[in-house]
Amino acid sequence: MATVPEEFRFGNFLASIIWVILIVIVLLTLVILPLTFIVLFYVPLPPVNGEVLTPYLFLTMIVDPTRTLPIVKYLIHTTPFKVIVFPGFVFAAIIAAATIFVERKFLAKMQLRVGPLYAGVWGVGEGILQLAADGLKVISKEILIPSGADKPIFWAAPIAFVATAAAVVALIPVAPGWVVSNTDVGLIAVFAILGFFPLIALLFSWASNSKYPFIGGLRALHQMIAFEIPFILSALSVVILAGSLNLTHIATSQHPFWFILFLPISAFVFFISSLAELERVPFDLPEAESEIVAGWLTETSGMIYGLIQLGSYLKVYALAALFVILFLGGWSGPQIFPHQLGPPDAIPLVKVLTLQGLYNAVTVNAIFWFLVKTIVIIMLMLLPRGISPRIRIDILLHTGWYKLIVLAFVNMFVALALIYAGVLGPGGSLSIH
Amino acid sequence: MADLEDRISESQKMGMQIVKESDDDRLMTLSVGPQHPGSGHFRFIVKLDGDYIVHCDPDPGYVHRGEEKMTEYRNFIQNIPHLERPVIHDSTNITYSYSLAVEELTGIEVPRRGQFIRAIASELNRQVYTLYWLAIYGIFLGHSTMFMWPTGDRELFIDLLEALTGARVTHAFNIPGGVRNDVPDGFKDRCLRQITYYEKRLKEYEDIFYNNPLVRQRTEGVGILTKEDAIRLGVTGSVLRASGVPYDIRKAEPYDVYNEIDFKVQYMKTADSFARAYVPFLDMRESCHILRQLLDKMPEAGEVRAKLQANPRGPPGEAYRRVESGRGALGYYIISDGTPKPYRVKISVGSFRNMLALPHLLVGAKMGDMPVIYWALNYWPVEADR
Numbered sequence A: 001m002a003t004v005p006e007e008f009r010f011g012n013f014l015a016s017i018i019w020v021i022l023i024v025i026v027l028l029t030l031v032i033l034p035l036t037f038i039v040l041f042y043v044p045l046p047p048v049n050g051e052v053l054t055p056y057l058f059l060t061m062i063v064d065p066t067r068t069l070p071i072v073k074y075l076i077h078t079t080p081f082k083v084i085v086f087p088g089f090v091f092a093a094i095i096a097a098a099t100i101f102v103e104r105k106f107l108a109k110m111q112l113r114v115g116p117l118y119a120g121v122w123g124v125g126e127g128i129l130q131l132a133a134d135g136l137k138v139i140s141k142e143i144l145i146p147s148g149a150d151k152p153i154f155w156a157a158p159i160a161f162v163a164t165a166a167a168v169v170a171l172i173p174v175a176p177g178w179v180v181s182n183t184d185v186g187l188i189a190v191f192a193i194l195g196f197f198p199l200i201a202l203l204f205s206w207a208s209n210s211k212y213p214f215i216g217g218l219r220a221l222h223q224m225i226a227f228e229i230p231f232i233l234s235a236l237s238v239v240i241l242a243g244s245l246n247l248t249h250i251a252t253s254q255h256p257f258w259f260i261l262f263l264p265i266s267a268f269v270f271f272i273s274s275l276a277e278l279e280r281v282p283f284d285l286p287e288a289e290s291e292i293v294a295g296w297l298t299e300t301s302g303m304i305y306g307l308i309q310l311g312s313y314l315k316v317y318a319l320a321a322l323f324v325i326l327f328l329g330g331w332s333g334p335q336i337f338p339h340q341l342g343p344p345d346a347i348p349l350v351k352v353l354t355l356q357g358l359y360n361a362v363t364v365n366a367i368f369w370f371l372v373k374t375i376v377i378i379m380l381m382l383l384p385r386g387i388s389p390r391i392r393i394d395i396l397l398h399t400g401w402y403k404l405i406v407l408a409f410v411n412m413f414v415a416l417a418l419i420y421a422g423v424l425g426p427g428g429s430l431s432i433h
Numbered sequence B: 001m002a003d004l005e006d007r008i009s010e011s012q013k014m015g016m017q018i019v020k021e022s023d024d025d026r027l028m029t030l031s032v033g034p035q036h037p038g039s040g041h042f043r044f045i046v047k048l049d050g051d052y053i054v055h056c057d058p059d060p061g062y063v064h065r066g067e068e069k070m071t072e073y074r075n076f077i078q079n080i081p082h083l084e085r086p087v088i089h090d091s092t093n094i095t096y097s098y099s100l101a102v103e104e105l106t107g108i109e110v111p112r113r114g115q116f117i118r119a120i121a122s123e124l125n126r127q128v129y130t131l132y133w134l135a136i137y138g139i140f141l142g143h144s145t146m147f148m149w150p151t152g153d154r155e156l157f158i159d160l161l162e163a164l165t166g167a168r169v170t171h172a173f174n175i176p177g178g179v180r181n182d183v184p185d186g187f188k189d190r191c192l193r194q195i196t197y198y199e200k201r202l203k204e205y206e207d208i209f210y211n212n213p214l215v216r217q218r219t220e221g222v223g224i225l226t227k228e229d230a231i232r233l234g235v236t237g238s239v240l241r242a243s244g245v246p247y248d249i250r251k252a253e254p255y256d257v258y259n260e261i262d263f264k265v266q267y268m269k270t271a272d273s274f275a276r277a278y279v280p281f282l283d284m285r286e287s288c289h290i291l292r293q294l295l296d297k298m299p300e301a302g303e304v305r306a307k308l309q310a311n312p313r314g315p316p317g318e319a320y321r322r323v324e325s326g327r328g329a330l331g332y333y334i335i336s337d338g339t340p341k342p343y344r345v346k347i348s349v350g351s352f353r354n355m356l357a358l359p360h361l362l363v364g365a366k367m368g369d370m371p372v373i374y375w376a377l378n379y380w381p382v383e384a385d386r
Helices: A010-042 A055-063 A065-076 A079-084 A089-110 A130-140 A151-170 A186-194 A196-207 A211-242 A247-252 A264-277 A303-327 A348-353 A361-382 A393-420 B002-013 B021-026 B067-071 B079-083 B085-106 B112-140 B144-165 B187-210 B213-219 B227-233 B238-242 B273-297 B350-355 B358-362 B367-376 B381-385
Strands: A045-048 A051-053 B028-032 B043-049 B052-059 B317-325 B328-336 B342-348
Touching (some): A010 A055, A045 A055, A045 A065, A051 A055, A055 A065, A065 A348, A089 A130, A089 A303, A130 A303, A151 A186, A151 A196, A151 A303, A186 A196, A186 A211, A186 A247, A196 A211, A211 A247, A211 A303, A211 A393, A211 B028, A247 A303, A264 A303, A264 A361, A264 A393, A303 A361, B043 B358, B043 B367, B052 B358, B052 B367, B067 B079, B067 B342, B079 B085, B079 B342, B085 B112, B085 B317, B085 B328, B112 B144, B112 B187, B112 B273, B112 B317, B112 B367, B144 B187, B187 B273, B213 B367, B227 B238, B273 B367, B328 B350, B350 B381, B358 B367
Antiparallel strands (some): A045 A051, B028 B043, B317 B328, B328 B342
């Protein structure tokens, strides 16, 4: 049956438009406007700077430049901001994304290539949007699940991987007071969370119901357990010197001498163990392409792969930051930022533009030095990929169980000797506490 | 029954371990290839006991194209383009021995300048092949820089060969009676410049790859193929020379102008995977000396190919000629019945002979050694399948 379109009449058209306008006006006056006013004027908000706020006042504060800064200052000190934006997930994810891009460019320059080139903005920035393109591709891909896979675990493992990596990030302080969770057992908590990764790898490889992932999962398990012990032992000598497990306290207790000066062997062991923990070259055995296809990632596809990549780069940031905190004095560094960005008695607009009241020279300086050190360590972690082949599993286990553990013990005795000789520690001749 | 026992004892002699049925439940059977990133167009079934390989069963034939049968339907000249398909990275060498065999059958004499140009193209192409092989060996060890550098430097040789032959990879340059065309102007200088640059690069390769302690750790003492086993299994080329047998066709049966060239046969006595990986590298270095001499001694002018009749043919007979390719001895056995088409062609390739040593070496090795041993055998699956 063919449908005949209704004959168009201008009068009907006009009438329908008028009806729509009428309905909108009625709805506005009777429902939307009263609701808006109720919300704006009567819903209470938590007090900021001792002022009881309503949404209306809040909006006026945002619009009024002189009153914006206190509210921003209030917002960035709330827990949700710390968890989500800084120094939590978004901050770490941006660093992880930058790491992926820098790694590709850095490796390309080392190998006489150009690296990502075309996905840029108006011809500048040489592939700076490559990561966004890759992300879009990964999101739009179909997720294939092998037949016989254990579906709940197969879905849960990648999410657990990212969540666990982000949980490590939550324990890392980036500046005095800028940490999501400032706990007194910070270092133990970090190692406890890192202990989940071999479990996730093994679960995922088992859930994939495939042979190559299974071999890869077992390799990941062997590798991470073999390197867990030198990893913890090398951090233990730092704890001996600092006398605390709190990461903030460890960072501040390295004033004026960084622990890497007293514990170079521990720093070396820690660095090697973190490479193994991260499954990076030369310890990329669980993903050894020419041997076992892609190791425990063989059956990943689409966003599952994307999530695991994101998680592993978050881990790169977390472990590099941990290295900085344990051995490189955290955020300590010469004060290079001015105490005020503008004159204190300026007009309000200039005050807003120079972030007066919000800008804290010490914090900004701390974040700057922390970032500089972390980036240097991340670059050092990327370097072996250009110059080193993959190690074999028996050599890897031998290195982990015999050599690194012994080295870590050696430096632990050095640390104890420094304490007993009265050089470092409480009342030591080199410590200013 | 006796037949089966014979086969079992024969396999044990070859190094294959016979796996009992009752053991199968604790072994993991892995089918490595042909989709495996570390196998090429080739499959081998391995059985793993823990991390150790206890059984290996190579299964070639995925890219069998019937090259030998195809030659029977084309005349001697028409055969050249398709005969180089099995190993396009070494296409000058695979047509070299064919041309030599056809020349022997038809009695064509190659002009002296043509012989030199052939040898130059052959040496350049050997570099191209070996660089490609080295690149894959690098990435098989997880060394990505060693993948990129040779692949980049290979381009320079490809450019040279493009200037010489007109094609980047599939040259079809050697023909019975000489080469297709003369060298372009300024080729000698360009070639010498390239060799000088390349010798510098070879030093860098050695520093970043062969002298890398991790590479040494992974390859030294892995997959030992003793001299006796190497001769018994019939391996050839760099694999044979790495086992301590200084055997090179260019020296043993010099063809064309190779008896006028002064070079040493490169060999090592350690007989492990490192030696098998290092001998092709030494060959590349020696090949530079050979190229310099060839360019120096090449006659300034002259014919590059003999005048051929329309459909070259010879009296009924047979010929077997072989050359040293990137993977070892590459021979052609051609029977002619007097017509312009060959009656039967048999291509004897180095890859297939080297592949036979694979089960011998893999059994008892670790899974992580698999790519190290496999690709050090200088095996090109497509050539082996022909």
